[in-house]
Amino acid sequence: MRLACPEDQAAVERLVHDAYSPWIEVVGMRPVPMEADYGALVGAGLVHVTDDLDGLIVLVPEDGVLLVENVAVDPERHGRGLGRGLMAYAEEEARRLGLPALRLYTNVKMASNIALYESLGYVETGRQGVKGRSAVMMRKELSP
Structure with a gap:
């Protein structure tokens, strides 16, 4: 894992598009991550990517908690544990x-x-x- 750099922005945007496009029909509109400004997120150092850019996670430190703002996995890589790995990385962070x-x-x-x-x-x-979308809010407490 590494922080995305400005040269990764197009690949990041493509990955998010590919990961979330199948949800448009389910949700009835574009999911929130498809509306994000990835230039700003990358510039702020919030986008973490796998080395081969087949997965990413957007992590935003807040007061007393780390917000997992977005997790995206290339649809070709679904079912291989990449999403779980990204979530484990979030816990490490x-x-x-x-x-x-x-x-x-x-x-x-x-x-x-x-x-x-x-x-x-x-x-x-x-x-x-x-x-404009209905969301389930979730939280995980980390053991000391």
């Missing part, structure tokens, strides 16, 4: 930053994502609107 918890949100219609996060120890903390 939270610990490195001294943050005791992680939080994320996902669309209420993305049932497979919710199930994955629950299997990783995330618990639902509520539901709310996020940029």
